[in-house]
Amino acid sequence: MTAIGKLFRTTAFRLTLAYLLLFALFAASLLGYFAWNTHRLINDQITTTVNDEMTELSDLFGRRGLRGIVFAIENRALRPGANLYLITTPAGQSVAGNVSSLAPGVMATTGWSETGYRRLDDPDSSNHRALVKVTQLSSGFRLLIGHDLEERRRLFDIVGDAAKWSVLIVVVLGLGGGIFVASRVLRRIDAMTGTTQRIMAGDLSGRLPVGRSGDELDRLAENLNAMLERIEALMTGLKEVSDNIAHDLKTPLTRLRNRAEEALARSSNEAEYRAALERTIEESDGLIRTFNALLMIARAESGQARGNMDNFDAAEVAEGIHELYEPLAEDSDLTLTVKTTAAPLRGNRELISQALANLVENAIKYGKPAITDENADSADAAAAKDIVIEARREGDQVLLSVSDHGPGIPEADRKHAVERFVRLEASRTLPGSGLGLSLASAVATLHGGELVLGDNHPGLRVTLALPAGAAEGLAGQTGNVPQKSA
Numbered sequence: 262m263t264a265i266g267k268l269f270r271t272t273a274f275r276l277t278l279a280y281l282l283l284f285a286l287f288a289a290s291l292l293g294y295f296a297w298n299t300h301r302l303i304n305d306q307i308t309t310t311v312n313d314e315m316t317e318l319s320d321l322f323g324r325r326g327l328r329g330i331v332f333a334i335e336n337r338a339l340r341p342g343a344n345l346y347l348i349t350t351p352a353g354q355s356v357a358g359n360v361s362s363l364a365p366g367v368m369a370t371t372g373w374s375e376t377g378y379r380r381l382d383d384p385d386s387s388n389h390r391a392l393v394k395v396t397q398l399s400s401g402f403r404l405l406i407g408h409d410l411e412e413r414r415r416l417f418d419i420v421g422d423a424a425k426w427s428v429l430i431v432v433v434l435g436l437g438g439g440i441f442v443a444s445r446v447l448r449r450i451d452a453m454t455g456t457t458q459r460i461m462a463g464d465l466s467g468r469l470p471v472g473r474s475g476d477e478l479d480r481l482a483e484n485l486n487a488m489l490e491r492i493e494a495l496m497t498g499l500k501e502v503s504d505n506i507a508h509d510l511k512t513p514l515t516r517l518r519n520r521a522e523e524a525l526a527r528s529s530n531e532a533e534y535r536a537a538l539e540r541t542i543e544e545s546d547g548l549i550r551t552f553n554a555l556l557m558i559a560r561a562e563s564g565q566a567r568g569n570m571d572n573f574d575a576a577e578v579a580e581g582i583h584e585l586y587e588p589l590a591e592d593s594d595l596t597l598t599v600k601t602t603a604a605p606l607r608g609n610r611e612l613i614s615q616a617l618a619n620l621v622e623n624a625i626k627y628g629k630p631a632i633t634d635e636n637a638d639s640a641d642a643a644a645a646k647d648i649v650i651e652a653r654r655e656g657d658q659v660l661l662s663v664s665d666h667g668p669g670i671p672e673a674d675r676k677h678a679v680e681r682f683v684r685l686e687a688s689r690t691l692p693g694s695g696l697g698l699s700l701a702s703a704v705a706t707l708h709g710g711e712l713v714l715g716d717n718h719p720g721l722r723v724t725l726a727l728p729a730g731a732a733e734g735l736a737g738q739t740g741n742v743p744q745k746s747a
Contacts, residue, residue: 277439343409351401628665
């Protein structure tokens, strides 16, 4: 398709033509109304003037007879202007006036008519048009009084010329404006089309151009760019997950196979087979947990869990996690404490509970303080073993945090720590998959919040900052819950 063809087929050009047609019709209607109103006004002025003169001359004929009216008509016929006068005998012969000829039959009919005529004082003897009134006097005489319509014709010519030029100007400006607007829009659409073609070809880094006008196309481009950034992030995450699964799950699968092969080759009795099977089951459970965590992260990142949103109190979730993990913390020689106030929240309770549980597991696993023999019995050492779960409302956010007094995470590594399968050097010797913080971050993003890693001086403080959402009804029910410390 040629550039002109593309231009004429654009929506902007078609809309411009439609508005051009509407404006032309409006202008034509306005000029037509003006012309009609002017025609009516001129006719009203003529009829009023003629009626007044007809009444005056008829009275004069009644008082002074034929001689008086002839004298008056001859005097008025000499005045400059466009008025017409004519008086004829019953036989139709002219007696006095400034009209040399009329259309046939005009004097034979009384009343109003529009006719052609010639004036006595017109040197070129050209035909003119006039609006005249004929009345019959006594003794059969007929009186004609009229007014020339040249002024009306000139006015109509002016209106007609104005209409022609107006239509021409409207058409030229409309087409020019339509071509300008359509070409400008078409350039932007072509730029967007080129970008989308590169994206379809596999270049996900392409972005739609955004101008500085802030119009609807700029807003559309900004929204599409945000969508493309999200798609690129998801595709990058998918690639990273695929690479990480291929790399990080290869080792446990290889270990699982080697143990099974070793059991077949070296086990000689039922006890050894049972031990080998138990190790295999334990390794399989770890793989299943890893895949379950990946599926949960995928659900959170894709937004599939948004359909299970409900109103609940985040304080109840924190207390439930505390009750569940308190024995595990005691087994690790740690103290698990919970501090809650009423924190109404709207979200997916299952995912938020799982995210908070992951944070507590990480704190128990990696948050043990470094205690030497010299300070083992001090009060500071006892306080350092505390892991605190908190749930509270702060402004329009609900904060769920877990604090420990372990080695923490260096600030430079915190952004990297929430990625899938990432395990920092200090945690590589401990069991785990490196998905706990990834899941918590995905859950926070699903709810429109964020996962914040901060210092606990010493140690790590991990906070799920979530928008409270539409949970006002729950807030009314739990607003008087006192702070609880366990």
